[in-house]
Amino acid sequence: MDFSQLPDIISVLVRPNNPPRDDLEEMDYTRCAALHNYLFQYAWLAEGRPLETLDANSSFFTGSGDVDEAGACRPRLHPSLAAFLDTTIMPPFPFDNPHEYIPFSVFTWGIDEPSRLFEEDTADLQNQPVDSLNPLERLLTNWVDLIHIGKVVASPHEEPALFGCEKVGPWEWRPYSDAQVTTCVTEWDRLCQAITARISPLSNPPLTGTDTDNLEPLVASSVLDAAWVPDPSFARSFLTQARRPQFRYIAPGLLLPPVDAAGFVAARPFSVLPRSEYTAPPVCLFPADTGDQPPI
Template sequence: MSESIQAVAHLLVTPDNPPRPDGDGMDHERCAALHNAIYKHGWIASGRDAEDFLRQSRPYLESHPSLAQDDFLHPSVLAFLRAARALPDNHEINLFYHLLGLTYEPGGRDYCFPDSDQSLLLYGTAWSYGNDGLVYDQNTHTAILHLNMTDDLTPEQLWQPLECILTVWIEMVQRQKVVAILANVVKTSYEKTEGGEFRRIEGPPRDPATGAKRNGSAAEPWTIVPWASQDLEECLELWIMIVKLIEEKMGLREAEQTETLLELSTLDRARIPNGFAREFLSRAQHPRFQYVAPGLRTPSASEFATQPFVDTNGDDGNEDEVPAILLFRGDAVVSARELSWLGFPAQRLEVECPTGLYLNGCDRASQYPQEDGCSLVLPFGFEAAGWTDAMWAKKSDYSPANKCDDLLQAGVNPYNDIHSVQLQGFLENVYTNVESGYWVVDEHGVAGGLDKYRAADTEQGWSKYYVQLGPGGYW
């Protein structure tokens, strides 16, 4: 990792180094240091000179001195702007993949704070990602990423201390989910994996005739990858832990396993494209049990080959389009009308969709591609009697998990764009519930059908089906 990121490692939010607890102002020194580290990393990683960053950047308040007399700004916010660096408006380096940089716009959110609107737009969004940005509330001294003004914004959402959000952005850089690439990359760069191979990373688009950057490349030098090597390796490690734990609880002796979850020939028949799903399925250990979670079967070769949403007509189509892949199958079906993320056209909404755990479809050319995102599809939702919200079942933002695919999902994400929970989050939930004994193991694996998930809508059970967002976790 770059020196600029290493230099602020002691400032990252961790359980041993929590955010400022009192809420009486921004932790401005910490936040400015994290902000500057992200900016400087983007500058250096894109092939620019480190010393030149200090020469060309300035503290934001130095470039906007009139703000020092703005009574609207809290003293701690002013102190942050005195230390947080910015580049000239015409510069090509943006703070992060969806944010241009510091942008001061006060108030304008009476609909969210009708009694006392002390909000300000602290970071403006790159135009192709939305029309708002990172909003900071000077009443609570918390912030939230709000990319689009048309999306709901309420005080009840999971607003976070700014140092938590900046920590998450640095974690995304550390994991190589967000990558700053060299300025001379035209279309494609590559990430080196632990196995020594290279994986494609899409660069900012350029005009094919002149090679000049298009106006649409508003996030330069940043790009975001569909999955990072660390995502895959940690999923494989978790899978090994799950298999070992369940087999131990089944009373099976440890055995040397060489067989993988699925053979490459099976993946070929199912037309699973190169990418995260193929890597995971062809490397994960084959278990000696049938059920990895209540009502969810590990895939057999014959069953997996009949993927419901993979194109089997022989046309490979666009290599950037990855279909939804059914990973662990349940026995029931639901209407695809409930599952907009499957991308069905209107005339096919009545098709029946098998329940189970899906790796969601991914457009690798989209603004937030995520090949390791997953959705648990149940044969029921959690709306209470009379079509009211679920009583206890919750998404990560504490909103009700009403629909049949809402469980274990994030809801409004204060750190990041809207996206599905990572497969790692689901696997961690499985391991925790089996290891604690909350889920019982029998001779077939994890016992109980999909109805076991109904406990998510109980006072005693909701926390067993909840994914925590934030530094050191999921984002």
């Protein structure tokens, strides 16, 4: 899959320095359409289909099953919404081969047909928090970001999902991504360095070296095997990649995870309970101090 064919959408992604426009009293349809089309083109490529086979001119008004019915919707739409539907890519539904239809994302099937465009249940927006509603461009940006960090992945629909979960067309929602593990390990290192810097003058004997000099993981793979921690899983990836600091407490009353198999297993009393194949047992990262540990 050559995703280099995708358009550059950096300029339309919502960011702190590029927020939704507040000078518009209507939908920012150009920005929203660019994000929508990026997601659809991404899925199209993930299915192994060249972009040149995608009719970029097929929209809600031209690609719907009933063009006349779609056109009849236009007077009822705000001009900016109509412009959005004019600009978004919406290929005709493959009625002869329904399995070839590509859902828009893992979260939604796509834009409804004209006959159902106004039939959705009306949401009760009373007493909702002010920040509970977001511009469409922010929502679409979040969906794009989930792809970029590997939390949402697209691949040919016939390929099984990595963790055996159900796919929505080519889309797969993964429980975690490598990028998320890397981010957590980086933040763990920063936290450990900050704690070490503060307790070094108080420890006896004083701490020597730095946590970055220590290559020992928080928990060894053999210990996780003995404790039935799933492989692969976020907990296993984090615990085997994060370095073990020189101190014992990560917070008042909370210890680092035990390094021995017996101690780590004892901290996971719920791992033996029945569960479905899609449920990962909880992992106790930082057990509570029972009072028999030396300080620091």
